[in-house]
Amino acid sequence: MRFPVLPVVVFCAAGLFSSTVMANGETIYNSGCVACHGAGIAGAPRVGDKAAWANRIAQGTKIIYEHALKGFQGTAGIMPAKGGFTHLSDEQVKAATDFMIKASK
Ligand code: HEC
Numbered sequence: 001m002r003f004p005v006l007p008v009v010v011f012c013a014a015g016l017f018s019s020t021v022m023a024n025g026e027t028i029y030n031s032g033c034v035a036c037h038g039a040g041i042a043g044a045p046r047v048g049d050k051a052a053w054a055n056r057i058a059q060g061t062k063i064i065y066e067h068a069l070k071g072f073q074g075t076a077g078i079m080p081a082k083g084g085f086t087h088l089s090d091e092q093v094k095a096a097t098d099f100m101i102k103a104s105k
Pocket of ligand 1: 029032033034035036037041042043044045056059063064065067068072073074075076077078079080082083084085088093096097100
């Protein structure tokens with residue numbers, strides 16, 4: 001039973017804790033942001049839901065990045081700074097945001 005579990009644990013740890021080597025937006029998204037943005041929990045815009053993202057994308061990446069990094073309260077709910085994953089670097093949060101935008105256009 002131990003063997004099938006191990007690679008999953010290693011994969012998650014790599015996604016969460018390695019800062020530069022795996023600065024892959026999709027990996028970072030799947031290691032954290034997906035908790036809210038995967039199913040639209042707590043008012044979070046669901047990734048892939050074009051209607052929910054159209055107005056957000058229209059404000060421009062500068063504001064979207066700022067909201068993702070510093071957090072913000074909108075009409076839908078509260079986005080915590082960096083989604084609450086404060087160990088992520090700004091670059092990692094931006095990479096995850098880029099992935100979310102790309103997947104929701
Ligand atoms: C605890 C739940 C939660 C987590 C975890 C979370 N978010 Fe969010 N996020 C939200 C909510 C809620 C909103 C919508 C707020 C509103 O518009 O009222 C949001 C909105 C956003 C937006 C849109 C910003 C805008 O200007 O409209 C981006 C980008 C975003 N999140 C990125 C991320 C990233 C990147 C992560 C992971 C590092 C993440 N979120 C993790 C809840 C979460």
